[in-house]
Amino acid sequence: MNKISEAVISRLPRYHRYLGELLSQNVERVSSEELSRLMNVTASQIRQDFNNFGGFGQQGYGYNVQFLYDEIGKLLGLDKPHKMVIVGAGNLGRAIANYGNFKNRGFEITALFDENPALVGMKTAQGVVMDIESIFDYVKENQVDIVALCLPKEPATEIAEKLVECGIKAFWNFAHTDLKFADDVQVENVHLSESLMKLCYKIKENK
Amino acid sequence: MNKISEAVISRLPRYHRYLGELLSQNVERVSSEELSRLMNVTASQIRQDFNNFGGFGQQGYGYNVQFLYDEIGKLLGLDKPHKMVIVGAGNLGRAIANYGNFKNRGFEITALFDENPALVGMKTAQGVVMDIESIFDYVKENQVDIVALCLPKEPATEIAEKLVECGIKAFWNFAHTDLKFADDVQVENVHLSESLMKLCYKIKENK
DNA sequence: TAGATTGTTAATCGATTAACAATC
DNA sequence: TAGATTGTTAATCGATTAACAATC
Numbered sequence: 001m002n003k004i005s006e007a008v009i010s011r012l013p014r015y016h017r018y019l020g021e022l023l024s025q026n027v028e029r030v031s032s033e034e035l036s037r038l039m040n041v042t043a044s045q046i047r048q049d050f051n052n053f054g055g056f057g058q059q060g061y062g063y064n065v066q067f068l069y070d071e072i073g074k075l076l077g078l079d080k081p082h083k084m085v086i087v088g089a090g091n092l093g094r095a096i097a098n099y100g101n102f103k104n105r106g107f108e109i110t111a112l113f114d115e116n117p118a119l120v121g122m123k124t125a126q127g128v129v130m131d132i133e134s135i136f137d138y139v140k141e142n143q144v145d146i147v148a149l150c151l152p153k154e155p156a157t158e159i160a161e162k163l164v165e166c167g168i169k170a171f172w173n174f175a176h177t178d179l180k181f182a183d184d185v186q187v188e189n190v191h192l193s194e195s196l197m198k199l200c201y202k203i204k205e206n207k
Numbered sequence: 208m209n210k211i212s213e214a215v216i217s218r219l220p221r222y223h224r225y226l227g228e229l230l231s232q233n234v235e236r237v238s239s240e241e242l243s244r245l246m247n248v249t250a251s252q253i254r255q256d257f258n259n260f261g262g263f264g265q266q267g268y269g270y271n272v273q274f275l276y277d278e279i280g281k282l283l284g285l286d287k288p289h290k291m292v293i294v295g296a297g298n299l300g301r302a303i304a305n306y307g308n309f310k311n312r313g314f315e316i317t318a319l320f321d322e323n324p325a326l327v328g329m330k331t332a333q334g335v336v337m338d339i340e341s342i343f344d345y346v347k348e349n350q351v352d353i354v355a356l357c358l359p360k361e362p363a364t365e366i367a368e369k370l371v372e373c374g375i376k377a378f379w380n381f382a383h384t385d386l387k388f389a390d391d392v393q394v395e396n397v398h399l400s401e402s403l404m405k406l407c408y409k410i411k412e413n414k
Numbered sequence: 415t416a417g418a419t420t421g422t423t424a425a426t427c428g429a430t431t432a433a434c435a436a437t438c
Numbered sequence: 439t440a441g442a443t444t445g446t447t448a449a450t451c452g453a454t455t456a457a458c459a460a461t462c
Contacts, residue, residue: 007453009265009408013401017383031419040387043419044455051421059420059461076404077411091302098298101383101400146406170410172403176224176308179245186413188406190399193308197283197380199353199395201216203377204284206393238443250443251431258445266430266438266444 014039015049019069031062050097079104084172085144087159088151089114089122089129092174096148098124106148111138115155127182132159139166149179163182215256219279221246222256226276238269288313291379292351294366295358296321296329296336299381303355304333314353318345322362339366346373355379356386 018039022030036043050056050063056071068070073079086093089112095124097109114120115132122129130138132155136143147168149156156175163171170186179187225246229237243250257263257270262269263278280286293300296319304316321327322339329336337345340364345351354362354375363382370378377393380386386394 003251005453009405012408013266013404017354017398017401018405025218033419042455044457045453047420047422048454055421057420058462060418061462062419075408076403077407082407082410091298091305092359095298095302096399105400106404133283145410146403169413170406172406184413186406186409188402188409190402191220191224192303192306192397193312194217194224195397196314196353197223197285198216199377199379199393200284200289201219201282202393202395203289203352204287206376206391212429240443249431251433252429254444254446255430262445264444265438266436267442269443 004052006165008052011041011049012076015046016069016072016076016078019065022065023069027065029062030065031069032057034062072164078105081108081187082145083108083110083143084146084148085109085111085113085138086148086150087113087132087135087156088149088174089116089124090150093148093150094124094148096174097124110142110144111135113138115151126186135159136162136166139163139168144168146170148174150174153177160204209297211259215259218248218256222253223276223279223283223285224278226272226321229272230276234272236269237272237275239264240285242270283296283320285312289352290315290317290350291319291334291353292316292318292345293355293357293362294320294339294342295356295381296323296326296331299358300355303357303381304331315353316344317349320345322358342366343369346370346375351375353377353379355381357381358403360384381414 018035031041031060032046035046047057053071053075056068067138070182084107085110086097093112093114097112102109111131112124112126113132113135114129119129120131140176147160147163149171153175156173157177157179160161160171160173160179160181164185169184171179171188173187173189176191176193178189181187212375218228225242239250260278260282263275275311291314293304293316300319300321304319309316316333319331319336320339320342321334321336326336332364352375354367354370356367356378360382363380364384364386367378367380367386371388371392376391378395380394380396381399381400383400385396388394
């Protein structure tokens with residue numbers, strides 16, 4: 001398979017979401033034209049995007065919603081389970097831990113860690129919050145596919161570096177910094193404040 | 208001023224962040240070349256981006272960090288205060304409310320609302336959580352620049368629609384849906400799960 | 415078969431990069 | 439003045455859109 005562009009990859013989760021909605025409305029088939037109206041993109045782009053992966057439709061018919069949903073899910077790796085631990089059990093960490101839709105998408109949160117003694121020992125739906133120092137042994141003894149970093153920049157960076165040495169290959173980073181490691185370590189940096197700033201830009205332009 | 212492309216606007220907060228870091232390290236001047244190494248983009252792009260706004264540098268010298276930081280801040284509207292209320296006082300809403308850096312960027316969280324009676328009346332650093340039904344009177348009587356939506360899709364959509372009728376012009380939406388209103392109402396849709404799915408895609412490709 | 419709609423090629427558009435003249 | 443580095447034009451690259459032949 002050719003190298004798929006970032007732009008295309010970024011659109012896959014959105015397709016997946018809209019197809020999931022159609023599915024829950026028991027829609028069986030959809031054309032690129034219908035989907036384009038729904039999603040506010042061009043039909044051409046939809047067909048072009050899917051054809052990066054060989055195409056999932058049938059001439060004269062369109063796309064079978066269930067099939068397309070499943071295939072995009074497979075592209076995103078959602079057909080395989082993912083074990084995730086959360087570092088930082090503050091509000092954000094707990095928000096992530098409790099985010100309902102994860103479980104039925106194959107994500108399992110197996111542990112929470114924090115450095116704050118006031119939080120260590122706290123009971124959550126995902127188990128008792130553990131001391132941050134125990135995470136390094138934890139990841140050696142248990143399978144961990146993803147580490148979510150929900151704590152400030154400095155400790156997040158420090159802990160992530162150590163976890164890379166322990167063999168962790170994927171970080172979902174909410175700290176206010178761009179983490180980057182070797183090419184075989186994947187990082188998604190989420191910058192909430194940047195989306196807020198974009199909103200402010202638009203507010204200002206709107207006046 | 209010409210219409211600035213989305214791509215450029217999206218990069219402004221990141222420039223702002225890196226310049227803020229240089230500032231806190233007491234760096235006085237920076238060249239596009241130096242900044243490009245720091246940020247992993249091309250120097251050409253940096254100069255091109257800034258020249259959308261007329262250019263902030265000086266030939267032979269580069270850019271004054273403080274000046275550039277301030278100017279980008281102004282572009283983003285960060286020189287003006289923003290009053291924000293949060294709808295949904297669950298973990299995510301409280302995470303947003305407590306996010307430390309907001310205050311010194313001119314964001315003030317003036318109220319939290321929730322529909323859950325168990326949360327209404329709860330004390331927070333931003334005041335007592337109010338009943339969701341009181342939000343409509345609140346926004347009529349108080350200035351509210353931004354409403355952050357931190358609750359599920361269905362109630363978020365319903366409340367946002369009513370708030371648009373009350374004159375709210377900007378939403379920071381964390382609900383799992385793409386909100387869209389008239390052109391004079393700005394929305395930033397944040398889809399946390401989509402960034403997680405992108406991470407999964409990369410994990411899979413990496414194997 | 416006729417109609418519908420994809421898959422795919424070609425054309426267009428916009429964004430990024432390269433190059434260099436302007437100028438501090 | 440000489441060196442450095444921007445501002446800006448031109449070239450390149452990639453992504454999006456349009457068009458249409460293939461085919462269900």
